[in-house]
Structure formats: structure tokens, C-alpha cells
Amino acid sequence: MTTPTVAAQPIAIRPTHDSRLASVNFDDIPFGRTFSDHMFIMDYRDGQWHDARIEPFAPMPIHPACSGIHYGQSIFEGMKAYRGVNGEAILFRPDKNITRFNRSAARMAMPAVPEELFHRALVELIGLDRDWIPDRDGSSLYIRPFMFATEEFIGIKVAENYRFMILTCPVGKYYTKPVAVKVAERYVRAFPGGTGFAKAAGNYGATMEPMRQAREEGYDQVLWLDGVHFRDVHEVGTMNVFFVFKDKVITPSTDEGTILEGVTRDSVIQIIRDKGTPVEERHITIDDVVSAFHSGELVEIFGTGTAATIAQFGRLGFKGEQLEFDQSRWSLSDFVRTEITAIRTLAKPDPYGWNEVL
Ligand SMILES: Cc1ncc(COP(=O)(O)O)c(C=O)c1O
Numbered sequence: 001m002t003t004p005t006v007a008a009q010p011i012a013i014r015p016t017h018d019s020r021l022a023s024v025n026f027d028d029i030p031f032g033r034t035f036s037d038h039m040f041i042m043d044y045r046d047g048q049w050h051d052a053r054i055e056p057f058a059p060m061p062i063h064p065a066c067s068g069i070h071y072g073q074s075i076f077e078g079m080k081a082y083r084g085v086n087g088e089a090i091l092f093r094p095d096k097n098i099t100r101f102n103r104s105a106a107r108m109a110m111p112a113v114p115e116e117l118f119h120r121a122l123v124e125l126i127g128l129d130r131d132w133i134p135d136r137d138g139s140s141l142y143i144r145p146f147m148f149a150t151e152e153f154i155g156i157k158v159a160e161n162y163r164f165m166i167l168t169c170p171v172g173k174y175y176t177k178p179v180a181v182k183v184a185e186r187y188v189r190a191f192p193g194g195t196g197f198a199k200a201a202g203n204y205g206a207t208m209e210p211m212r213q214a215r216e217e218g219y220d221q222v223l224w225l226d227g228v229h230f231r232d233v234h235e236v237g238t239m240n241v242f243f244v245f246k247d248k249v250i251t252p253s254t255d256e257g258t259i260l261e262g263v264t265r266d267s268v269i270q271i272i273r274d275k276g277t278p279v280e281e282r283h284i285t286i287d288d289v290v291s292a293f294h295s296g297e298l299v300e301i302f303g304t305g306t307a308a309t310i311a312q313f314g315r316l317g318f319k320g321e322q323l324e325f326d327q328s329r330w331s332l333s334d335f336v337r338t339e340i341t342a343i344r345t346l347a348k349p350d351p352y353g354w355n356e357v358l
Contacts, residue, residue, distance in 0.1 A: 009052050009117055011040075011124050016056035026134045029172045031307070032142065036132040040121045040166040043150070044111050049164070052117065054125055057167070067159045068148030074201035075104040076146035078238075078306045079263070081126050081168075081358075083135040084346040089358040092344050094122055096263040101145060104198035109158045110147060118145070125166055127358055138173040142307065148201075174307045175220070178314030178327070181236060181301075182219040183286055184210060185319065190234060191227030196258035207237055219317060221303070225286055226258065232283045234258060239303030239311060240265035243289060244332045246297055253281040264304040264340070270352065271339050272332070286318060293323045300325060302333040310337040 016037045024034055035057050042052040068074045079097040082090045098119060102112040122143065126133075133141040145166045149159035187210040190196025195203055207222065214222050223241065226232040233252050235241055240262040243250045249272055254261045269279050292298035293316075301313040312333050316323040342348040346355065 008120075009049065009114075011121060012051070012053040013124065013128065014053065014055050015128065018056075021131055024132075024170065026136060026139065026170065029134070029139070029170050031171050031174055032169055034169055036129040036141070036168040036170065038125060038128050039168075040125045040164075042117075042121075042164050044162040044164070045160065047111075049111075049113070049117065052121065054121075054128060063150070063152040065152045065154050066149070067151045067153050068162075070154065071149070071156055071159075072200070072202045072205075073108050073110055073149035073159055073162075074146070075101065075108055075110065075148075076144060076199050076201065077101045077104075078199075079143045079145075080306055080344075081133050081141040081143060082344045083133045083140070084357070086346070087135075088346060089126060089130040089133055090344065090346065091122065091126065091356040091358060093263050093267070093354045094119060094356060096266070097145070100199065100261065100263075101147075104200060105147065107195055107198040108200055110149070110162060113147070113164050121166055123358060125168065129168055130358065132168065132170050134170045134172070136172065138309075140171060142169045142171045144168070171307075174309070175311045178312045178325070179220040179303070180218060180315040181221045181223045181303075181313050181317070182214040182217060183223045183316065183318040184225055185230065186210075187222075188227035188230075189224040190258040192256050192258060194227070194258065196234070197254065197260060199260065204237075211237060217317075223316065226256075231285050231287070233286055233289060235260065235262075236303045236305075236311075239305035239308055242268065242302050242304065242333075243284060243292075243298060244300040244302070245292065246299060248278045248280060249332070250280045250282060250284050252284060262304055262306075264306055264309065267340060267352075267354065268304050268310075268336055271336055271343075275335070277332070289316075290318060290321070290323065300330045300333055302336075309340065 019037050038054050039057045077097045084090050147164045150163045151159035151161040221236045224234040272279050303311040343350050
């Protein structure tokens, strides 16, 4: 973490006297619907962050003209804390999410959150709710930092006031079976000069109708193509994508600012390279994917993301054709999932220094 340039801002902590922990069934936790006891909040006004605090989780009043709701200055992050094999509370690569959050903030003309304060907020909040980190296989504590404009104003301009918050939710597995993915042929998610690299709320809002249609057609997710030619593969709704060939792996490069630079993506590239398999970060067209599938060169496809971890593609639908993947040929995705899980829970040593044990 970088050293703060101003005196460290204190975080006021008001703990709950009424924990809900005992009422949670950790064997059956639906994703994103159960919230831990506390939340972090701070407010930006007069060009500074104020009132950093941790409070019992609760609804909050919102002014009807809150500009974040109207004009979309709203960004978020997604990260996780894991329970180590010896009971440790472990944050996975928090520095990456903090940096990405501030990159999103810059794109949306929102104030940066000082890295040291952001990090301390995470450590204090997760420390207070550490008993909420599940220990079941495939479970973890999902962490949702977010920021939205709070200026009470109707009119389009850069807002002056913002709220930054962090919520946490214990979660189980996101996908329990291989995913069916539809290639987007009509809608686009991102294009050069847009906000594809940022975790801006509007990026996700715009994908709801295409997602709804894909679900209606029996798919779980949409695979986005480039927004200019509908040719290069970009990513899935909440995952980066990896194509496993017989002798190498290809993942779309993020150089055009149209793809979210996933923390899981970065970790998986490192793990695969260290296994001795080359990973190429480059443009890959959907036509290349389809022809490599037919020639037998393309063995598996998987998505990577904090929520889903590693999601294998069972089926890919494009132009009326269904590419069905042969599960008996999958091996790299299983290896990567086992490896990253072992590192995150310290079941094996973390050679990369990714884990921060609280
Ligand atoms: C659009 C998009 N792509 C990729 C990812 C994967 O990123 P990460 O591995 O950092 O979770 C996410 C999830 O955050 C996402 O929303």
C-alpha cells in the first residue's frame, strides 16, 4: 500500500449488539442475499472524505434526487475473503481491487478513495465480521465496495458529493455445473473509448435485456464480441474468458480498454504459465474459435471471475450452431481451479504473495 499523504483518518466503529450470525445456514447460502453484521460507510463533500465509520448493516435513506440514481455515476468492486485451512481469515490480492476501483472512479469523474484508507476499511470490516467467512468447500465471504454520487440535484454535471461503502456477504458456489453461453450477435457491451475496462454500474445495466433473452433461450451467460465489428471475442458478463488449445492457451488482450482486467484472469495466467503452458494475450476472433472447435484444436473454454472462480463452458451457441464441449477432454480448467483454491486457502504455500492473512 502507498503511504497516505494526509494524517490517517480514524474509522469510528459502532458494533452491533444483535448479531444475525447464528441464524445463517452456511450449508445453503444463496449468492448475494445474506449480508454480514456490519458495513463500512464514508462520505465525500467539500473535496474530502469524511466520517469513515463501520455500523451495523441496515437500510439507509436516499434523497429522491440522488444524482447517482439518475445519471449513473456509480461504480463497484467484487473481491473475496477466504477461510484458510487452519482457520485464518485471508484477503486475496486486495491491492488489485483497490487500484481497479480508483481506475473506474477516474473514468467516471469520481473521487479516488485513498488506498491506505480503503485497505484499512477492508481490514477493520473483515476483522469485525471474520466469523462470517464460511469454511465450507467452495464458500467464501464476498466483499462489495461501491461508490455512488449523492448530490441532491437534477441536472447533468459531475457531482460534488459521493458515498463510499463496503458490504460483505457469505456465499457458496456460483455455478454448480458447466455453463451454457450465447455469443452476442446483436447487442454490444463495450467499444474503444467507452467504459468497458471500468466496473461502472451502467455497463451491467445495459446487459440485462441481452441476458434476459439469453436465459429465455436456455443459456446461463452471454459472450460479448467487440462492439465495432462483432468479430473479436471480449469476455463474458462477469468473467474473463480462456480458450484452451492442444498446445497453448489464448485469452483476449485488454489493450483496447474494452475488457475488465480481472484479478482472477491475472492470477490464472500466472498459474498456467508457471505450469509450463504458454498463454497468449491477444485478439482472437469468434470465427477462429469456431473453426478451432471443428478441427479439434480447441479443447476447452472457461471463464474466470471472483464470483464464479473457474466456470467451464459446456456449450457455446453462435449463429444457430451449438458447440458442445467434450468434458472427458477437460483437464487444464480442473487443474487451475484446484490450484487457485489451494493457494487462496493456504492448503499449499502461496508462492506469489497474493494472500493477506488478517
Ligand atoms: C465484466 C467482468 N469481466 C470480468 C470479471 C472478472 O474479474 P475478477 O476476476 O477481478 O473478478 C468481472 C467480475 O468482476 C466482470 O464484471
